[in-house]
Amino acid sequence: TQSTRPQRLLGAVQKNATRGHPRSVIQAIDHFCRNKEWAMNVGDEKGCILDSVVSEVSPATVLELGTYCGYSTVRIASRLPPHAKLITLEFNPEFAVIARQVIAWAGVEDKVQLVEGASGDWIPRMKEQFGVKTFDLVFLDHWKDRYLPDTKLMEECGLLRKGSILLADNVICPGTPDYLEYVRNSPRYESQYFKSHLEYTKVEDGLEKSVFLG
Ligand SMILES: O=C(NCCO)c1cc(-c2ccc(F)cc2)cc(O)c1O
Numbered sequence: 001t002q003s004t005r006p007q008r009l010l011g012a013v014q015k016n017a018t019r020g021h022p023r024s025v026i027q028a029i030d031h032f033c034r035n036k037e038w039a040m041n042v043g044d045e046k047g048c049i050l051d052s053v054v055s056e057v058s059p060a061t062v063l064e065l066g067t068y069c070g071y072s073t074v075r076i077a078s079r080l081p082p083h084a085k086l087i088t089l090e091f092n093p094e095f096a097v098i099a100r101q102v103i104a105w106a107g108v109e110d111k112v113q114l115v116e117g118a119s120g121d122w123i124p125r126m127k128e129q130f131g132v133k134t135f136d137l138v139f140l141d142h143w144k145d146r147y148l149p150d151t152k153l154m155e156e157c158g159l160l161r162k163g164s165i166l167l168a169d170n171v172i173c174p175g176t177p178d179y180l181e182y183v184r185n186s187p188r189y190e191s192q193y194f195k196s197h198l199e200y201t202k203v204e205d206g207l208e209k210s211v212f213l214g
């Protein structure tokens with residue numbers, strides 16, 4: 001039976017990365033995606049921007065929307081301060097199965113809670129289900145047409161506080177025009193665009209960093 005791309009990506013991690021060494025897991029995935037098969041991880045170029053935002057914010061609570069194979073989950077978790085927690089939501093159960101194994105191989109499972117299901121269903125339940133008050137950092141990397149409705153939902157559910165940071169992947173490619181228009185024109189956000197490229201390509205893409213002003 002045919003393997004899937006996420007399964008082959010996991011195989012590359014298990015073959016080439018050292019258990020418990022997150023950086024080697026990231027390197028193994030980037031090598032696989034550059035030399036074997038493209039995959040929709042945030043990648044090494046945008047990943048460095050993600051790293052700098054995580055280090056600057058030093059968040060105690062992080063929400064990631066869209067786990068995929070766990071590449072950005074590992075990047076973020078490996079840079080969190082002690083006792084910080086990352087909740088990552090993944091709709092696709094096949095991606096979730098792979099991500100759990102990548103997260104475990106990197107040895108960051110103690111900082112990560114992977115939740116399977118739809119963001120629209122889980123966001124309203126964050127407080128009661130996971131004892132979350134607000135998120136210091138949200139990384140949006142899931143279905144591009146969900147960025148805006150989920151952002152509005154997080155506002156309505158009181159999951160954002162003055163100073164919460166939203167960092168959104170793919171705002172150019174595939175693109176999230178309604179989300180961009182909202183965070184760039186709403187008086188409740190201060191937004192900044194970090195120009196980069198679509199993972200492992202020369203195509204333009206970028207991250208949008210938006211501070212919630214309360
Ligand atoms: O759909 C995406 N993520 C949510 C599903 O898990 C996604 C897609 C692409 C992409 C795909 C196909 C193409 F031609 C160009 C870009 C890139 C990404 O970084 C992404 O996050």
Ligand SMILES: [Mg+2]
Binds near residue numbers: 169
């Ligand atoms: Mg992405």
